[in-house]
Amino acid sequence: MKVSLDICRRQLNKFGEELCGDTVEVIYKEDSEIVILADGMGSGVKANILSTLTAKILGTMLKNGESVDECVETLVSTLPISKERQVAYSTFAILQVFHDGRAYLAEYDAPACLLIRDGQTVPLESSELEIAGRRIKEYIFKVLPGDTFVLMSDGVTHAGLGSVYPFGWGRTRVGEFAAVLSGNREMTGDRIAAEISGECDRLYSGCAGDDTTVVVSQVMARRDLSLFTGPPKSKEDDVRLMAAFMEMPGVHVVSGGTSATIASRYLGKPLRPSLFYDDPEIPPTAELEGIDLVTEGVLTLNRAVSLLKAYNQGDRSEAFYKQLDAGNGGARLAKLLIEGCTHLTLFVGQAMNEAHQAAGLSFDLSIRMQLVDRIARECREMKKTVAVNYY
Amino acid sequence: MTITICIGSSCHLKGSRSVIGRMDTLLTTHNLKDRVTLNGSFCMDDCANGVCVTIDEDHFSVSPETVDAFFEKEVLGRLNA
Numbered sequence: 001m002k003v004s005l006d007i008c009r010r011q012l013n014k015f016g017e018e019l020c021g022d023t024v025e026v027i028y029k030e031d032s033e034i035v036i037l038a039d040g041m042g043s044g045v046k047a048n049i050l051s052t053l054t055a056k057i058l059g060t061m062l063k064n065g066e067s068v069d070e071c072v073e074t075l076v077s078t079l080p081i082s083k084e085r086q087v088a089y090s091t092f093a094i095l096q097v098f099h100d101g102r103a104y105l106a107e108y109d110a111p112a113c114l115l116i117r118d119g120q121t122v123p124l125e126s127s128e129l130e131i132a133g134r135r136i137k138e139y140i141f142k143v144l145p146g147d148t149f150v151l152m153s154d155g156v157t158h159a160g161l162g163s164v165y166p167f168g169w170g171r172t173r174v175g176e177f178a179a180v181l182s183g184n185r186e187m188t189g190d191r192i193a194a195e196i197s198g199e200c201d202r203l204y205s206g207c208a209g210d211d212t213t214v215v216v217s218q219v220m221a222r223r224d225l226s227l228f229t230g231p232p233k234s235k236e237d238d239v240r241l242m243a244a245f246m247e248m249p250g251v252h253v254v255s256g257g258t259s260a261t262i263a264s265r266y267l268g269k270p271l272r273p274s275l276f277y278d279d280p281e282i283p284p285t286a287e288l289e290g291i292d293l294v295t296e297g298v299l300t301l302n303r304a305v306s307l308l309k310a311y312n313q314g315d316r317s318e319a320f321y322k323q324l325d326a327g328n329g330g331a332r333l334a335k336l337l338i339e340g341c342t343h344l345t346l347f348v349g350q351a352m353n354e355a356h357q358a359a360g361l362s363f364d365l366s367i368r369m370q371l372v373d374r375i376a377r378e379c380r381e382m383k384k385t386v387a388v389n390y391y
Numbered sequence: 392m393t394i395t396i397c398i399g400s401s402c403h404l405k406g407s408r409s410v411i412g413r414m415d416t417l418l419t420t421h422n423l424k425d426r427v428t429l430n431g432s433f434c435m436d437d438c439a440n441g442v443c444v445t446i447d448e449d450h451f452s453v454s455p456e457t458v459d460a461f462f463e464k465e466v467l468g469r470l471n472a
Contacts, residue, residue, distance in 0.1 A: 257399035257434030273398055273431030275411055283403040286433060296433065297400050 002222045003145055004342050005033040005097045007383075008190040009215040010197030012155065014043045015207035021047025022153045022213035025055035027063050028383060032098040034062055037215055039110065039153040041089040047211065053079060054090040062094070068106050068138070072131040093151050097143055097219060105139040111157045112137070114150040114175045119183035121175040145221035148182045148189065150174065155212030156196065160203030169203055178216075188339050189218040194316050224250030225341035227333075227375075229297060230349035230368050231258045232391035237349075241391045242266035245347045246290070251340065253333060254288070256297030256368075259349065264288055278327035279303075285329040293336065295329030301371040303330025304337070308378035311338055337379060344379050346388045348372050392427045392470065395445045396453075399434040402441035406455040410442050413458040417466075426470065 013020045021043045027034040036058050040050030054075060061071045079090065091109040098104075105113055105124070115122045126137045158168035165173075177199060181192045193216040200212050226248040232241050242263060245252065254263045264271040271294070273286040282303055283296035307330065310320055324335050337344065350369070376386045394414065398407050411429065418424050435443040440452040446465055453461045 260433050271433060273433050275396070275398070275429060275431045277408055280408060283398045283400065283407070284431060286431070296398065296403065299400055299403060 002099055003097070003101055003143065003219050004099060004222065005035070006189050006218045006220050006342075007033065007035055007215065008188075008193045008217070009213065010193045011214075012197060012201055012204070012208040012212040014155070014209065014211045015204075017044050017211070019044055019048040020213070021051055021211040022155070023048070023051035023055040024213060024215055025059040027059050029063065031100075032096050033217075034059070034094065034096045035149075035151060035215055035217055036062075036092060036094050037110065037151045037153065037213060038090050038092040039155075039211065039213070043211060047090075050079060050090040054092050058092060058094060062096070068094070068136065069131050072108070072134055072136065076132040076134065091153075095149055095151060095217060097217070101142050101144075103139075103141050103143045105141075107137045108134055111152050111154055111171050114152075114171070114178060116148040116150070116175070116179050116182045117144065117146070119179055121179055143219045145219055147219040148178065148192065149215075149217040149219075150178050150192075150196070151215040151217070152196075153211060153213040155208060155210035156200055156214050158210055159200040159208075159212065161209065163205070164203050169200070189216040190316065191321075192216045220342050223340060223342045224248055224345065225253065225336055225343070226250065226345045226347065227253045227255060228259055228263065228347040228349075229255040229301065229372065231256075231262060231351045232349040233351045237391045238262050239266065241347055241349065244389070248345055250343075251292045251336060252290070253293045253295070253336065254291050255295045255301055255329075255333070258351075259297070260286060260288065260294050263291060263294070267291075279330075282328040282330050285332070293329070293332055295333060298368055298371060300329040300333065301368070301375065303328065304334040305371055305374045305378065307331060307334035308337060308375065308382075312378055312381050337375070337384075338382065341379075341384060343385045344376075344387070346372060346376060346386070347391065348388060349391045392466070393430055393447060394427060394466070395430040395432050395435075397433070397435050397441060397443040398431045399438070399441075401438035402443055405441040407442045409455040410444070410453055410458050413455065414462065417459070417462045421467070423466075423470070427466070 007026050009024050011020050021040045023038045025036040036055045038051040038054035040047035058071050093110040094106045096104040124139045126139045129136050157171050161168035181187045193214050196214045228245045254260050267290045269289040271288050274284040286294040288294045379386050396411050437443050442453050444451045444453045
């Protein structure tokens, strides 16, 4: 089975610091995804430089296919030595998940990565090797869709140290916390990362005692979503487009009145628009047997784009999720795109809606093409595989 | 009797939501909910004359300002005919 890794992170800076001493680097390769978390010694600028160098060197070398041995040797001879402490030091963890399900994990002095499967933490077998005088823990195993990995800096395990917990939150408790969350179907990697980081912030009473980073990576089976919007330039292409569209596996969405009518004709099923307005600005959705979501066109797509954009800009507020979880077509489409799809295929008809052109509306309805481009761009930024077919 | 109101992009921008809301209110106050069905449509191919409304097979152009008159004339007129 083809899998990919959905990688989400949260960071809290040590109280009073402008820079974070932890660095996360994510590498997308042809055959795998790699997550690197490095925690530089100390805090502030020095820690930031150490962890950035560590993560970047590891990332660049691994991307070029070099072995972990070579990476560590390079690190040891490259990292600047602290004047104060006479050591060059940054912990790191490397998680690599191949699209065929194999996985590789290497850790140097970092809190051990958590693997959560079916709502339980699963112990992983490791072997220890010594490279350039450093003891590295190495794990080789297989992943399953739904597996959740939690990589963290010690700022997470130390949260609440000396106040709520004598020795901090601790890896075991973090694992229990994450395992409970992962049992909830609504909990995506991003939401789990937000919950863990939020809990750290509470345990630190808003003043983190150390740089605190959590990276939640979820193994996703390939999930296809196909979106048909806009009638083809030539009517003869209606059938060709619909045949290709319906042949796609996974979720099918149709956006646009004329497009929905074409789909309804092709499928031989009635189109049943609802009159219920979840949001006064977005026209209601419709029911059509064989299609998972049928919406109006440009106004709905416009709403979806603004949600995708907010997500990419890092908005994870409660208000944002409330909007994303809303019942209007735009939110439903955005939610499917953000949380329910790894591969997006767009079927875009390029006919101009002459009725729209003639209607003299204040809102420019010919912007469908721009909206489609924006959807493709925002989804690519989320590292989804996007294909666009024009008709 | 079935009244179909377009909720497509163009008609939406011309006020289909308030046409639907007003129509629903009028049907309720006149106690006609069991005699008249309200339906949505995605496009009636006449966007320039929105909000597009049909009563059974006949086409009309209605705006939020003309709903009451339309209701009086076409809906009540036909029901009482």
